[in-house]
Amino acid sequence: MGKWLPAIQQPADLKKLNLQQLNELACEIRTFLLEKVAKTGGHLAPNLGVVELTIALHVVFDSPRDQIVWDVGHQSYVHKLLTGRRDGFDTLRQFGGLGGFPKLKESEHDVFQTGHSSTSISAALGLAKARDLLGEKNHVIAVIGDGSMGGGMAFEALNHAGEMKTDLLVVLNDNEMSISNNVGGLAAYLGRLRTDPKYTRLKEDVEELLRRIPAIGGRVIKSVERVKDAIKTLIVPGMLFEELGFTYLGPLDGHNLEKLLGMLRGAKKLHGPVLVHVLTKKGKGFAFTENNPDFYHGVGPFDPQNPPEKAMPGDIPSYTEVFGKAIVELAEKNEKIIAITAAMVAGTGLDAFAARFPERFFDVGIAEQHAVTFAAGLARRGFRPVVAIYSTFLQRAYDQIVHDVCLQELPVFFALDRAGVVGEDGETHQGVFDLAYLRHIPRMSIIVPRDENMLQHALLTGLAHSGPCAVRYPRSKGLGVPLEAPRRLPWGRGEVLRPGRDLTIVAVGTMVAPALEAAAVLERRGLSVAVIDPVFLKPLDGSLLSRAAQQSRFGLLTVEEHVLAGGFGSAVLEFLAENGLSGVPVRRLGIPDTFVEQGKRELLLEKLGLTRDGIIAACLEMGGKKRKNVPWLQSGNE
Numbered sequence: 001m002g003k004w005l006p007a008i009q010q011p012a013d014l015k016k017l018n019l020q021q022l023n024e025l026a027c028e029i030r031t032f033l034l035e036k037v038a039k040t041g042g043h044l045a046p047n048l049g050v051v052e053l054t055i056a057l058h059v060v061f062d063s064p065r066d067q068i069v070w071d072v073g074h075q076s077y078v079h080k081l082l083t084g085r086r087d088g089f090d091t092l093r094q095f096g097g098l099g100g101f102p103k104l105k106e107s108e109h110d111v112f113q114t115g116h117s118s119t120s121i122s123a124a125l126g127l128a129k130a131r132d133l134l135g136e137k138n139h140v141i142a143v144i145g146d147g148s149m150g151g152g153m154a155f156e157a158l159n160h161a162g163e164m165k166t167d168l169l170v171v172l173n174d175n176e177m178s179i180s181n182n183v184g185g186l187a188a189y190l191g192r193l194r195t196d197p198k199y200t201r202l203k204e205d206v207e208e209l210l211r212r213i214p215a216i217g218g219r220v221i222k223s224v225e226r227v228k229d230a231i232k233t234l235i236v237p238g239m240l241f242e243e244l245g246f247t248y249l250g251p252l253d254g255h256n257l258e259k260l261l262g263m264l265r266g267a268k269k270l271h272g273p274v275l276v277h278v279l280t281k282k283g284k285g286f287a288f289t290e291n292n293p294d295f296y297h298g299v300g301p302f303d304p305q306n307p308p309e310k311a312m313p314g315d316i317p318s319y320t321e322v323f324g325k326a327i328v329e330l331a332e333k334n335e336k337i338i339a340i341t342a343a344m345v346a347g348t349g350l351d352a353f354a355a356r357f358p359e360r361f362f363d364v365g366i367a368e369q370h371a372v373t374f375a376a377g378l379a380r381r382g383f384r385p386v387v388a389i390y391s392t393f394l395q396r397a398y399d400q401i402v403h404d405v406c407l408q409e410l411p412v413f414f415a416l417d418r419a420g421v422v423g424e425d426g427e428t429h430q431g432v433f434d435l436a437y438l439r440h441i442p443r444m445s446i447i448v449p450r451d452e453n454m455l456q457h458a459l460l461t462g463l464a465h466s467g468p469c470a471v472r473y474p475r476s477k478g479l480g481v482p483l484e485a486p487r488r489l490p491w492g493r494g495e496v497l498r499p500g501r502d503l504t505i506v507a508v509g510t511m512v513a514p515a516l517e518a519a520a521v522l523e524r525r526g527l528s529v530a531v532i533d534p535v536f537l538k539p540l541d542g543s544l545l546s547r548a549a550q551q552s553r554f555g556l557l558t559v560e561e562h563v564l565a566g567g568f569g570s571a572v573l574e575f576l577a578e579n580g581l582s583g584v585p586v587r588r589l590g591i592p593d594t595f596v597e598q599g600k601r602e603l604l605l606e607k608l609g610l611t612r613d614g615i616i617a618a619c620l621e622m623g624g625k626k627r628k629n630v631p632w633l634q635s636g637n638e
Helices: 011-016 019-040 044-048 051-060 077-082 086-091 120-134 152-164 181-195 197-211 217-235 239-243 257-269 287-291 319-333 351-356 368-380 391-406 434-439 452-464 509-524 542-551 568-578 601-607 612-624
Strands: 067-070 140-145 168-174 247-253 273-279 337-341 361-363 384-390 413-417 445-447 469-472 495-498 503-507 529-533 536-538 556-563 586-591
Touching: 011 051, 019 044, 019 051, 019 077, 019 086, 019 257, 044 287, 051 077, 051 140, 051 168, 051 257, 067 120, 077 086, 120 140, 120 152, 120 168, 152 168, 152 273, 239 247, 247 257, 257 273, 319 337, 319 351, 319 413, 319 452, 337 368, 351 361, 368 384, 368 391, 384 391, 391 413, 391 434, 413 452, 434 445, 434 469, 434 536, 434 556, 434 568, 445 452, 452 469, 495 509, 503 509, 503 542, 503 612, 509 529, 509 556, 509 612, 529 542, 536 568, 542 556, 542 568, 556 568, 556 612, 568 586, 586 612
Parallel strands: 067 140, 140 168, 168 273, 247 273, 337 361, 337 384, 384 413, 413 469, 445 469, 503 529, 503 556, 556 586
Antiparallel strands: 445 536, 495 529
């Protein structure tokens, strides 16, 4: 574990170490992170890049009295390590273990829970204003990456912070720009000069003397300010932030602890909003992570002695891989297809499309709202944009989906990757709300494929539709079914996959396979169970549902990897009530009114009852309400 890391139980312990010891500690932390993340998986490269910055923040400031907000939060492992959670790293991102993002329930040092980007400055500004209103004197710091800074919400917060002029420190962790010795040296010099109280007092004294000169003093000050602004525009890279009302300091090397400590101590003395710009290297410390930071941004368990350069292809492709391949093949035949994503090129499987059709591919950065309205503009002129965004992130663009796409009935196609239970990333990343926030929007259509082959068909069908359409699919491998040539699905039609007279399971997407397994087990027990795949969640196949409701003696069981409130089961209940079938017994299996925590996807589905055995148990209970003394109710699960 090293010499210094075992002695760090709380941030105050860092203040006992000198500069050389802190640098040695940084090396120990990198080794520790590599060892632990290699076992559990997680966000390795972002955390390797902020080791010195995190150490410096905790040396200069006094957490938790001074409050640090981590944007997104996937770079908070070092913060967790320095705030008493070292022993929990063996359980990182596991069920009941240490979270991969800041969590209020974990530690008083996690002052704000984050998981989506571009929120830190808004949250920190709220904390800072609350401090002012309460008459307190602590510091508030927002740490935000250059990618997150591109989100519109970050600029809204910067603009408001500059207007409010309350004390707030924003640390911009920039891991994209290279360090220029000339510009960096000059900017660092200017930063040191401007943090010196003697400079501030001298500046104020000179301005006061000029004002006292009769007639010309005011004009001289204005002229000096104009010259100063012109020079700043040429030599100060933070002019934008200055214009927004921030005192800009930097850029400086984010891996030089001596410079970091000096700059942060200077910034701590300033009043009003301050932005410190640090330049870091994502994956810092190991050649394989530095050379491949995108792959090691979020990685599964691996052998650190033989680190992979890329994910090894498996025998069964993932839904993401099938989507990526299919969309390229469709674009080969249709030059109107355009692909758009929000800083998730490889994650959404669009890297092949970007390479094949660079003129038809757009990565808009972390700007989901812009992505959707940008797509709407393209659709307005006859193109067929495909917006590929994770389910949990698309919810950030709800207003744009309503007003800019659906209200105008524009043919924008939404590919919702990571729909359903995602797993180890936890509450902020589970894609379990999309059906609820999409299905009630007029003119929106929704297709949910049950396997990777149906995903191909859903893409072709949705892109041929004249209005907005969404398809949702999980973060997992496919089922290994043969991949046919894509075909058009009958619009709004579901499929009976298995007949049955006693009970009908209406299963959505990933729940179709376990429903079929459950029905087979129950058939051997003497219970005849039908299985329906609705395929389309909107429009619903009303005739198919009506027949199933009337023919099933014990009613319908709906199963979905989605929250129950507003989900598919709710849609079925609404349909039955509106069509005089409200007396049909219906049970819904899905996610209750709770946030799904982190853990292996399979384990979480089991705990939610969304497995073969969970479906069997629900069917037995439904049948048991009608018949108490039958053999198949007395048997255990197979």
